[in-house]
Amino acid sequence: MSIAVEGVSKLYGNQKALNNISFKVGKPEIVGFLGPNGAGKSTMMKILTTFIQASEGQVKVNNFDVNQNTMDVQKSVGYLPENNPLYLDMYVKEYLAFNAQIFNVSKARIQEVIELTGLSPESHKKIGQLSKGYRQRVGLANALLHDPDVLILDEPTTGLDPNQLVDIRNLIKTIGKTKTIFLSTHIMQEVEAMCDRVIIINKGNIIADKKLHELHDGKEQTVIVEFDYRVEDAFLKKLPKVKTVTNTHGFVYEITFSTSEDMRSHVFDFAHDNQLKILQLNQKNASLESLFRELTSN
Template identity: 80%
Template structure:
C-alpha cells in the first residue's frame, strides 16, 4: 500500500479543512484527487508530504508514518506543489545538481531525469528563461530525481497551453506505469485523460472513491430535450427521479435522472400533458463532469 489515510482531520481555527477522511492508494496507480476550490485538496497533499500536521487521524506513505517518520516519508516521495518553487537564476542542470546534493544521490541521475522529462532541448537555459510548460517539467524532474515510489502532484497542469498539456499528461501517464501518482486537480478533463481512479472531495469530506470506469457507468443518466417553447426548470424538476435540470441554450434542456431506467418516455408524456412539441429527444451517458456536479452541488 503506497498511501494509507485513516480518519484524517485538519482544523484551521474553527474551520474543518478535512473531516474524517480515509482512503488507500495502491502501486502502480494514477489517482486523481478531484474537488472544487477550497475542498481540501492542497491541505491533504501538504499533510502527506509532511509540510502540515493533521489535527487527528493517521496517514502513511510507503509504510512510513507522516508524523513520526517525516524524514523517511520525504525521502520516498516526489512532490510538485501547486506553486512550483524554482530558483529562476539557476541553469536547469545547476538546479538539479543542487537538489541531488540535498538527497545525496549520484549526479548521473540528473541526465536521466532531464531525458525522461523532455528537458534536453532547453537544458542550456536558465530556469527564468523557460516557458510555464518547461518550468513544470523542471519541477517534475526534481520530484523524480531521487527515484521515489510515490509522486504527489498538486495541480500539475494549471496554466499550461494545449500543447504543453498533452506533453505533461503523457509524461505523467508514463511515470504512472511504474509508480504511484496521486494528483490533485479541479479539472475533470485532466482526470479523464490521465487517471485510473478518482477520489472526489467536497467540503473536506470524501464523496466518491471509485475506478473511473465505474463512475462512468453509474446510474445517473442525462436526457437532452428541445421543446418548441421555454419551460421553467421548476416544472421539469417535477419529473420522477430528477437530480438536475439545466437550460443549455434556447429551448434545449439537459435533465439528469438518478436511475438507469430510460426516462425519455416520461419526458415525452410531460410534453404531451403540457401541450409542448418535442423537436429533439436524446439520451447521453453521464460524464464525469455531470457526476462531479451532482456530488459537489451542495
C-alpha cells in the same frame, strides 16, 4: 500500500479543515484528489508531505508514519507544489545537479530525468528562459530525481496552453505506469484523461472515492437523438423515466432518463410509432464536471 490515511482530522482553531477522513492508494495508480476551494485538498497534501501534522488520525506513506518517520517519508516522496518554486537564474542542469547533491543521487540520474521529462532540447537554458510548460517539466524532473515510489502533484497543469497540457498529461500517464501519483487539479478533463480513480472531498469530508468508470455508472443517462422533424418536448416527456428534455439545436434533442437502463430502444420505438426517422441515436456519458457539481453543490 503507498498511501494509507486513517481517521484523519485537522483543526485550525475552531475550524475543521478535515473531518475524520480515510483512504488508501496502491501502486501503480493515478488518483485525482478533487474538491472546491476550501474543501481541504491542500491541507491533506501538506500532511502527506510532512509540512503540517494532522490533529487526529494516522497517515503512512510508503509504510512510513509521517509524524514518526518524517525524513523517511520525505526521501520516498516526490512533490511538485502548485507554485513550483524554482531558481530562475540557474541553468536546468545546474538546478538538477544542486538538488541531486541534496538527495545524494548520481550525476547519471540527472540525465535520466532530463530525458524522461522531455527536457533535453531546453536543458542548456536558464530556467527563467523557459515556458511554463517546460518549467513544469523541471519541477517534475526534480521530483523524480531520487526515484520516489510516490509522486504528489498539486495542480500540475494549471496555466498551461493546450499543447503543454497534452505533453504534461502524457508524461504523468507514463510515470504513473510504475509509480503512485496523487494529484490535485481543477481541470476535470485532465482527470478524465489521466486518472484511474478519483477522490472527491467537500467541506473536509470525502463524498466520493471510486474508479473513474464507476462514477459514470450512475442512475442517470442522457440519450442524444436527431429526428427528421421537430417534436414537441411534451411528447418526448411521455417516454418512461424521462427527467429532462432539451432541444439543443435543429431537430437534435438531449433526453435525460432517471435510470441506468439503456433507453435507446424506447426512443427508437417512439420514433417508429410516430412515423419519425432517426438520423442519429447515441448515449452521452455524464462528464466528471457535471458529477462534481452535483456532488459538491450542497
